[in-house]
Amino acid sequence: MNVMTARSARKIIHLDMDAFYASVEQRDNPELRGKPLAVGGAAARGVAAAASYEAREFGVRSAMPSVTAARKCPELIFVKPRFEVYRAVSQQIREIFAEYTPLIEPLSLDEAYLDVTENLKGMPIATEIALEIRANIKAVTGLNASAGISYNKFLAKMASDLNKPNGQAVITPKNGPSFVQGLAVKKFHGVGPATAEKMHRLGIETGADLKSKSLQFLTENFGKSGPYFYGIARGIDERPVRPDRIRKSVGAEDTFVDDIDDLALATTELKPLAEKVWSHCQAKSISGKTVTVKIKYSDFTQATRSRTGTSPVTGIAEIMEAASTLLATVYPFKRPVRLLGVTLSSLTNDETEHDEEQPQLDLAL
Template sequence: MTDLSPPPLRKIIHVDMDAFYASVEQRDNPELRGKPVAVGGAAARGVVAAASYEARAFGVRSAMPSVTAARKCPDIIFVKPRFEVYRAVSQQIREIFADYTPLIEPLSLDEAYLDVTDNLKSMPIATEIAEEIRARIKAATGLNASAGISYNKFLAKMASDLNKPNGQAVITPKNGPAFVESLAVSKFHGVGPATAEKMHRLGIETGADLKAKSLEFLAAHFGKSGPYFYGIARGVDNRQVKPDRERKSVGAEDTFAEDLVALYDAQSEIAPLVAKVWSYCQKHGISAKTVMVKIKFSDFQQITRSRTIERPLSDHQDIEQIARQLIETAFPFRKPVRLLGVTLSNLGEKSQPTQAQLDFAGL
C-alpha cells in the first residue's frame, strides 16, 4: 500500500522542453521558423510525433494521425524525425542537469525530474535553480524549456504546464492541496482518458470530488492505483526521484567573476568545490577512488587531469591535496582560467540517503 504519511520536505523540479522535436527542426532549418511543423510521416498511416506551437494553434497534437493533422492545418509542413539529433541534444541537457544534482529521473528525451533538495551548487532556492537551468539550456542549445517546482513529483509535473511555453511555476506546500482540489481529474498527470471516464461515471469530476472518496472506495474501484489517487487528491506524493542508471560520478564546478592567472589563486578555489562534493558523498554514503579536475580557459577550451588510487579516499583533505597537485601539473596555464571543476568517480556502494527536513521557504 502507498505510504500516506507526511513526507520529508523536498524540492523537486520538473523540466519539460517546449515542442522539443519540432523546435530542434525549426532551430536547424530557419525556413521552418514561425511555420506550422509536424515531426512525423506525411503518409496515410503516418503519425505526428511532435508539433510546433504554430501547428498546435490549429489543434494538431502528438500521436495524431498525419491525415487528421493535414485536415486541421492544410499548410502544415511534415519533417522526418532525426532521433540521433534529438538524443544528442537531450544529452547536452542532461549534462546541465548533472551540474546541479545526481538525482535525475528522465521521463523521455525532453523531460525529467530533478531532486534539488541537496544540490551540488548549494543553492537554497529551487526556483532560482530552475531559472538558471532554463537559461543554460537556452544558451547551450538555442531551445526553450519550461519548469515546474514543488515539493513532490506530481505537483512539479502539473506546475510545469502552467506557464508554457518558456516559463515556470511553483506550487508550495501551502497551496498544493487547494490547487489539486480545483483541478479537473482529466488534467491529472497519470489519469488517462479511460480512467478519467471511469472517474466521471463514479461522480468524480475534480480533485475535491476525488478527495471526498475514502481510501477503501478508491482501492475497490482502482486497485493498486487507489492509494496513489487518495494521496495526490491531498497533495501527497511520496515517490522519490529515481535516476535511470547508477551514478558514476559526482562533481561541482564554479565560473569566476574574474579569470585566474596565478597557481595559488586557482588552488585556493579548489577547497569550496571539494567541500561540496565531499559533503554530498558523506550524506549519501558514497566512496570514490578517482579525482578529476576540469580547467576551462578564457577562450572556452578546456582540459582535464585525473588520478586514481587503490583504496577509497578517506577524507576531504586527501581529495583537496590530489586536486591541488592535478592543477599544478597544468601550470603554467596556457590562458587565464575562467572555470574550475572537481569530479569524483570510481564510486563505491551507496547507502540509503538521509532525507533532510529543510526549510521549504527556499522554493
Template structure:
C-alpha cells in the same frame, strides 16, 4: 538517540522541453521557424511524433495519425525525425542538470525530475535553480524549456504545464492540496481518457470529488492505483526521484471506453501502442527481442502472450505484425476486451534498429 530533527521539505523540479523534436528542427532550419511543423511520417499510415506550437494551434498533437493532422492543418510541414540529433541535444541538457544535482530521473529525452533539496550549488531556492537551468539550456542549445517546482513529483509535473511555453510555476506545500482540489481529474498526470470516464461515472470530476472518496472505495474501483489517487487528491506523493533507472522493458496500454469483441478492431488498437513504444525505443537508441501482448477482459481477468525472436525488432511494422499474431492466438476472446497492452523486453542498444519508421505497413 535517534535523530528526531524534522526532515527537510523536498524540492523537486520537473524540466520539460517545449515541443522538443519540432523545436530542434526549427532551430536547425530557419525556413521552418514560425510555421506549423510535424515531426513524423506524412504517408497514409504515418504518425505525428511531435508538433510545433504553431501546429498545435490547429489541434495537431503527438501520436495523431498523419492524415488527421494534415486534415486539421493543410499547410502542415512534415519533417523526418533525426533521433541521433535529439539524443545529442538531450545529453547536453543532462550535463547541465548534473551541475546542480546527481539526483536526476530522466523520463524521456525531453523531460526529467530533479531533486534539488540538497544541491551541488548550495542554492536554497528551487525556483532560482530552475531559472538558472532554463537559462543555461537556452544558452547552450538555443531551445526553450519550461519547469515546475514543488515538494513532490506529481505537483512538479503538473506545475511544469502551467506556464508553457518557456515559463515556470511553483506549487508550495501551503497551496498544494488546494491546487489539486480545484483541478479537473481529466487533467491529472496519469489519468487517461478511460480512467477519467470511469471517474465521471462515479461522480468524480475534480480533485475535491476524489478527495471525498475513501481509500477503500478507490482501491475497490481502481485497484493498485487507488492508494495513489487517495494520496495525490491530498497533495501527497512520496515517490522518490530515482536516478539511473535501468529500463528492463518498454510498454504501453490502453483501456477502452467501450469493450472490444472483434479481432480486427482489437488489432487496429495495437498500432498506436506500438507507435508509442517504438518512438521511445528509437529516441533512446535501443530495441528488444521479446514482445508481450496483454489482454484484460471485461471481468478484469487477464492473459498475456509472449514471443522472443533471435534479433532485435527493426521497426514498427515488424513489431505490429508479431503483436497481432500473438493477439490472434487468443481469439476468440472469452469475454469482451476492456484493455490491451504491448511490451517489449530483452532490451539492448543495437545498430540493427533502422531509421524511425513512422509509415506503418500492415
C-alpha cells in the same frame, strides 16, 4: 517527522522542453521558424510525433494521425524525424542537469525530474535553480524549456504545464492541496482517458470529489492505484526521484504502408524491430527473458503473444527466433496486418535499485 514537514522538505523540479522535436527542427532550419510544423510522416498512415506551437494553434497534437493533422492545418509542413540529433541534444541537456544534482530521473528525451533538495551548487531556492538551468539550456542548445517546482513529483509535473512555453511555476506546500482540489481529474498526470471516464461514472470530476472518497473506496475501484489517488487528492506524493529507475520493457513497432497478409513477408518485417530492441539493450547493458509480439490488424483489433525463457536473450538471433515462432501461432491471419511490434521484458542488468530515501532539508521553494 510529520507528513507536512516531510513533504515541505523536498524540492522537486520537473523540466520539460517546449515542443522538443519540432523546436530542434526549427532551430536547425531557419526556413521552418514561425511556421506550422509536424515531425513525422506525411503518408496516409503516418503519425505526427511532435507539433510546433504554430501547428498547435490549429489543433495539431503529437500522436495524431498525419491525415487528421493535415486536415486541421492545410499549411502544415511535415519533417522527417532525426532521432540521432534529438538524442544528442538530450544528452547536452542532461549534462546541464548533472551540474546541479545527481538525482535525475529522465522520463523521455525531453523531460526529467530533478531532486534539488541537496544540490551540488548549494543553492537554497529551487525556483532560482530552475531559472538558471533553463538559461543554461537556452545558451547551450538554443532551445526553450519550461519548469515546474514543488514539494513532490505529481505537483512539479502539473506546475510545469502552467506557464508553457518558456516559463515556470511553483506550487508550494501551502497551496498544493487547494490547487489539487480545484483541478479536473481528467487533467491529473497519471489519469488517462479510460480512468477519467471511470471516475466520471463514479461521480468524481475534480480533486475535491476525489478527496471525498475513502481509501477503501478508491482501492476497491482502482486497485493498486487507489492509494496513489488518495494521496494526490491531498497533495501528497511520496515517490522519490529515482536516477536508477529500471525500465520494465524495451520495444519497437512499425506501421506498414500496405497491409501484409503473407507470413514470410511479415516475418521479414520483424528483423528491423528486433535489431532496434537489441541495439537499445546493448547501449544500456541490459537484456530480458520475455519476448512479446504485437499484431494489429487492418480493422485495428490486435493480439499479443509472449514467450519467456529460462535465461536472458543474448542477441538478435534469439529475439528473432522467438518472435517469428510467436507470429506463426496467429497465422493464417484473421485480417491483413497493418502493424507489428516486438518487445523485450523481464529485464535484467548488473545494477540494483536503491530504495533509501535521500536526506531532506527544510529549504524555501
